[in-house]
Amino acid sequence: MKAGRLAAVLVLSFCHGVFAAGAEPSAQQVNPLRSLEVSDHNIRVTSCYAGKRVGVWGRVEPGCAVAVKLTSPDREVTFSRMGKVGPFWMSVGRVRFGNVPRMYKISTSDPLDEILSSQEQLRYRLGLRGLRASLTAEGGTEAELHLDELIAARKAGGLFSFREGGVTCREGRYSTNFFWPCRVASGRYTIEAFAIRGRRVVGTRSLSIEVHEVGIEAFVSNLARSHGVLYGLGAVGLAAVVGLLMCLVFDFLGNLGAIHSARKRNRPKNV
Amino acid sequence: MNIYLPVAAMDINILWVACAGIGVGFVQGLLGSGGFLLTPILIMMGVNPAVATASGINAIAGASVSGAIAHLRVGNVDIGIGLLMLVGGVSGGALGTWIVKLLRAVGNLDLVIVSCYVVLMAVIGVMVFIEGITSQVRGEPASGEPSRVVRLLQRLPLQMRFKAAGVQTSALAPFLLGAFVGVLAAIMGVGGGFVLIPAMTYLLDMPMQVVVGTSLFQMLFTSSSVTLMQAAMNHTVDVVLAAILLIGSTLGAQLGARAAQKLRADQLKVVFSLLVLAMSVKMLNGLLAAPAFLLQELVGRR
Numbered sequence: 152m153k154a155g156r157l158a159a160v161l162v163l164s165f166c167h168g169v170f171a172a173g174a175e176p177s178a179q180q181v182n183p184l185r186s187l188e189v190s191d192h193n194i195r196v197t198s199c200y201a202g203k204r205v206g207v208w209g210r211v212e213p214g215c216a217v218a219v220k221l222t223s224p225d226r227e228v229t230f231s232r233m234g235k236v237g238p239f240w241m242s243v244g245r246v247r248f249g250n251v252p253r254m255y256k257i258s259t260s261d262p263l264d265e266i267l268s269s270q271e272q273l274r275y276r277l278g279l280r281g282l283r284a285s286l287t288a289e290g291g292t293e294a295e296l297h298l299d300e301l302i303a304a305r306k307a308g309g310l311f312s313f314r315e316g317g318v319t320c321r322e323g324r325y326s327t328n329f330f331w332p333c334r335v336a337s338g339r340y341t342i343e344a345f346a347i348r349g350r351r352v353v354g355t356r357s358l359s360i361e362v363h364e365v366g367i368e369a370f371v372s373n374l375a376r377s378h379g380v381l382y383g384l385g386a387v388g389l390a391a392v393v394g395l396l397m398c399l400v401f402d403f404l405g406n407l408g409a410i411h412s413a414r415k416r417n418r419p420k421n422v
Numbered sequence: 423m424n425i426y427l428p429v430a431a432m433d434i435n436i437l438w439v440a441c442a443g444i445g446v447g448f449v450q451g452l453l454g455s456g457g458f459l460l461t462p463i464l465i466m467m468g469v470n471p472a473v474a475t476a477s478g479i480n481a482i483a484g485a486s487v488s489g490a491i492a493h494l495r496v497g498n499v500d501i502g503i504g505l506l507m508l509v510g511g512v513s514g515g516a517l518g519t520w521i522v523k524l525l526r527a528v529g530n531l532d533l534v535i536v537s538c539y540v541v542l543m544a545v546i547g548v549m550v551f552i553e554g555i556t557s558q559v560r561g562e563p564a565s566g567e568p569s570r571v572v573r574l575l576q577r578l579p580l581q582m583r584f585k586a587a588g589v590q591t592s593a594l595a596p597f598l599l600g601a602f603v604g605v606l607a608a609i610m611g612v613g614g615g616f617v618l619i620p621a622m623t624y625l626l627d628m629p630m631q632v633v634v635g636t637s638l639f640q641m642l643f644t645s646s647s648v649t650l651m652q653a654a655m656n657h658t659v660d661v662v663l664a665a666i667l668l669i670g671s672t673l674g675a676q677l678g679a680r681a682a683q684k685l686r687a688d689q690l691k692v693v694f695s696l697l698v699l700a701m702s703v704k705m706l707n708g709l710l711a712a713p714a715f716l717l718q719e720l721v722g723r724r
Contacts, residue, residue, distance in 0.1 A: 245720070382661075390487075394668060
C-alpha cells in the first residue's frame with residue numbers, strides 16, 4: 152500500500168520533471184530562477200493584526216528579467232450591480248464571475264509588455280492581460296465590461312495590484328514585497344517567481360504561504376462562523392458580565408466617593 | 423492602537439471605538455437619549471453596516487442588564503406588559519433578522535439601514551430641537567385629555583388590567599409595540615427607548631417610573647434575543663467590537679450623569695439636535711452620491 156503510493160509519487164514527479172523540462176528547453180541543466188525565499192511562510196492573524204508585508208527575494212541568472220506573482224485559489228464570486236433608482240443608488244442586479252482569485256498581485260522588474268510576449272502572459276496568467284483573459288463573466292458582452300469594474304474594485308480594496316518596476320534586480324539577486332491587507336480570508340496563497348529572457352519564461356519556482364487566525368481570534372471567528380447559536384449565547388453572556396462588572400465598579404467608586412466626602416464633612420467638626 | 427476584529431475582518435483603532443462609546447454614553451447619561459447614535463458613528467468609521475447594527479445591539483444587551491435588574495428589584499417593572507412586549511419583541515426581532523438576511527442576499531441592506539437612520543435622525547433631531555427651544559420658553563410640557571389613539575386602544579379586543587402600571591388597555595398594544603421595537607432592533611441595532619418611552623407614557627398612560635423599568639426590561643430581552651438570532655442567521659455579531667463599545671458607553675454614561683447635575687440640559691439639547699441633524703444630512707449625502715464602484719461584492723450568501 153505504502154510502496155504503491157510512493158511509486159505513484161515518484162512517477163508523478165518524474166512526469167512533472169519531464170514536462171517542465173519539455174516546456175522550457177533552455178532550462179535543461181539549471182533553473183535560471185535559482186532560488187525563491189520569503190520572509191514569512193506563515194502569517195498569523197492575531198488581535199493586533201493590521202495586515203502584513205512579506206518580503207520575497209532570491210537569486211536569478213544575470214540578464215534575466217523577473218516577475219513575481221501572488222495568487223490565492225480561484226473561486227466563483229457574485230457581485231451586485233449598482234444602479235440609480237430615483238435619486239438613490241442601489242443594487243439592481245447580479246453579476247457572477249468565475250475563476251476569480253481572492254487576491255492577485257504581481258510585481259515585475261520591467262514593464263511586462265516589453266519583456267514578455269502576450270502569448271506567454273496569457274499562458275502564465277501574468278499581468279493585467281493575463282489575469283483578465285482568465286476571468287469569466289456570466290451574461291454576455293455586457294458582463295464582459297464588468298470585468299474591468301471587478302478588477303478596479305479589487306484593486307481599490309488592496310486585493311489586486313500590478314506593479315511594474317516593483318521588483319529590484321541587481322547582480323543576480325531580485326527582491327520585492329507584497330502586502331496582505333486585513334480583509335483577507337485565511338487560507339493558502341501561492342507565490343510564483345518567473346525568470347524571463349527573450350520574451351519568454353525560462354524558469355519558475357513557487358512556494359506557498361499560509362494565512363491563519365491564531366489564539367482568541369481563531370476561536371472567536373471559528374465559533375462565529377460554524378456555531379452561530381453558541382457564539383450568540385456567548386456574546387450575550389459576555390455582554391451581560393461586562394455590563395454587570397462595569398456597574399459594580401461604578402457602584403464601588405460611588406461608595407468610595409460618598410465615604411470620602413462624608414469624612415471630609417465630618418472632619419472640621421471633630422477637630 | 424489598532425485591533426483586529428475577527429467577525430468584521432477589519433482592523434480598527436480601538437481608541438476611536440472607545441471614544442465613540444464614551445461620547446454616546448455621555449450624551450445618553452446627560453440627556454437621557456442618544457444610544458441610537460452608536461450604529462451610525464460605527465458606519466461612518468467604516469464598519470460594515472450589518473456588523474455595526476448587530477454588534478451595537480449586543481452592546482445594548484450588556485448595557486441594559488444592571489438597570490433592568492435594579493428596576494426589577496424595586497418593582498418598577500410591570501411584568502404583564504413587560505412579558506407581552508417581550509413576546510412581541512422576540513417575534514419582531516425574528517422578523518427583522520430574517521429581513522436583514524433577505525436584504526443582504528440582494529445587496530441592499532446597507533441602503534436600507536442607512537436610509538432608516540437618515541429618517542430617524544432627522545425626526546429625532548427636529549423633535550429634540552423643538553423641545554430644547556420651547557422648554558426654554560415654556561418650562562412645562564402640556565398634558566391634557568386622553569388622545570384619539572388612547573381611546574382607540576381602549577376599544578381594541580383583549581382588554582386587560584395591568585396592576586403595577588395601573589392601566590387598562592388591550593393586550594395587543596404592548597405586543598405590537600414590542601414587535602415594532604424588535605424589528606427596529608434587528609434592522610437598525612437600536613434598543614428602541616426613543617419609541618418605547620414616549621409610547622408608554624403618552625399612549626398607554628403609564629407612570630414614568632414603571633415606563634423606565636419596563637422599557638429596560640423589554641430592551642434587555644429583546645436585544646439579547648436579537649443578538650442571538652443575528653449571530654445564528656447572519657454571522658454579523660462582533661463580540662470584540664461590542665465589548666469595547668459597552669465599556670466605553672458605560673463609562674461615558676457615568677460621566678454624563680455626573681455632568682448633568684452641573685450643566686443645563688435644555689441648551690445642550692439644541693446643540694445635540696444640530697449634531698444629529700448634521701449626521702443625518704451627511705448620511706443622506708452618502709446615499710445620493712454615486713458609489714465608487716458599480717459592483718459590490720455580496721457577502722451574505724453562504
